[in-house]
Amino acid sequence: MKRDLLFYLSLFFIFIVFLSAVLAPYIAPYSPYAINPNAILEPPNWHHLFGTDRIGRDVFSRMIYASRISISVSLIAVGLSTSIGVLYGAFSGYFGGWVDAIMMRFVDIMLTFPVFFLILAIVVVLGPNIFNVMVVIGLTGWMGIARIVRAEALKIRELGYVKAAKLLGKSSLYILIRHIIPNAISPVIVYATLGIGSAILTESGLSFLGLGVQPPNASWGSILSEGKDVIQVAWWMSLFPGVVIFLTVISFTIIGEKLKK
Numbered sequence: 001m002k003r004d005l006l007f008y009l010s011l012f013f014i015f016i017v018f019l020s021a022v023l024a025p026y027i028a029p030y031s032p033y034a035i036n037p038n039a040i041l042e043p044p045n046w047h048h049l050f051g052t053d054r055i056g057r058d059v060f061s062r063m064i065y066a067s068r069i070s071i072s073v074s075l076i077a078v079g080l081s082t083s084i085g086v087l088y089g090a091f092s093g094y095f096g097g098w099v100d101a102i103m104m105r106f107v108d109i110m111l112t113f114p115v116f117f118l119i120l121a122i123v124v125v126l127g128p129n130i131f132n133v134m135v136v137i138g139l140t141g142w143m144g145i146a147r148i149v150r151a152e153a154l155k156i157r158e159l160g161y162v163k164a165a166k167l168l169g170k171s172s173l174y175i176l177i178r179h180i181i182p183n184a185i186s187p188v189i190v191y192a193t194l195g196i197g198s199a200i201l202t203e204s205g206l207s208f209l210g211l212g213v214q215p216p217n218a219s220w221g222s223i224l225s226e227g228k229d230v231i232q233v234a235w236w237m238s239l240f241p242g243v244v245i246f247l248t249v250i251s252f253t254i255i256g257e258k259l260k261k
Contacts, residue, residue: 010251051236074199080138085145093153152184197252
C-alpha cells in the first residue's frame with residue numbers, strides 16, 4: 001500500500017471532496033442559489049469554471065455545495081446500515097441454532113428483492129426528501145454486513161476468551177459488546193468503505209429521477225438530471241457532475257479494495 005500511487009491518489013481526491021464540502025461557504029465563488037439572467041447556459045470560462053445552468057446559476061458553486069448533501073447522505077446511510085448489520089449479525093452468530101437459522105432466512109428473503117427498485121417504491125410512498133433517502137438506503141443495505149459479522153461471530157464464540165467469560169458468569173450482552181462485536185469489526189470497515197461508493201450512486205440515481213434531493217437544494221445526481229435536458233447545447237452540465245460521481249465512487253472502491261488486502 002505504501003508504494004501504491006493509485007491508493008494515494010484516491011485518498012487525496014476523497015480528501016479534496018470532504019474539504020470542499022466542509023469549506024463550501026468559503027471556497028464557492030457564488031451562492032448556489034444566485035440567479036443571473038445575463039449568464040444563462042454560459043460554457044466554462046474564467047468567471048464560471050464549470051459554466052452556468054438554465055437560469056444562470058454557477059455550476060461550480062452548486063457542485064461544491066452539492067458535495068455536502070451527496071457525501072452526508074451516503075455517510076449517514078452507510079452508518080445506519082452498518083450499525084444494523086453489525087448488531088443483527090453478531091446476535092445471530094453468537095446464539096446460533098434455531099435463532100441463527102430464522103434470522104438468516106430473513107436475510108435471504110431480503111436479498112431476493114431488487115434493492116434499487118425496493119428503494120424506489122419506498123421513497124415514492126414516503127415522499128422524496130433527504131431524510132427519507134438516507135433512512136431508506138440505510139435500511140436496505142445492511143444484509144451483506146450482517147452475513148459477514150455473523151460468520152465472524154460463529155468463529156469468535158468458540159475461542160478461549162469467550163468461553164472463559166461464560167465460565168465467569170458474564171451475560172450474553174456483555175460478551176457481545178465486549179468480545180464479539182469488537183473482534184468482528186475489521187472486515188466491516190472494508191465493506192462499509194465500499195458501501196459509501198454504492199450509497200453515492202444510489203442517492204445520485206434517486207436524485208436523477210427526481211426522488212432524492214428536492215429544489216432549490218442540489219446533489220450531484222440532481223445537477224446531472226438538470227443537464228440531461230440540455231445536453232446538446234450545454235454539455236458541461238452533464239459532464240462535470242458525471243465525472244465527479246465517477247471519480248468519487250471509484251476512489252472509495254479503490255480504497256476499500258486496498259484495505260481488503
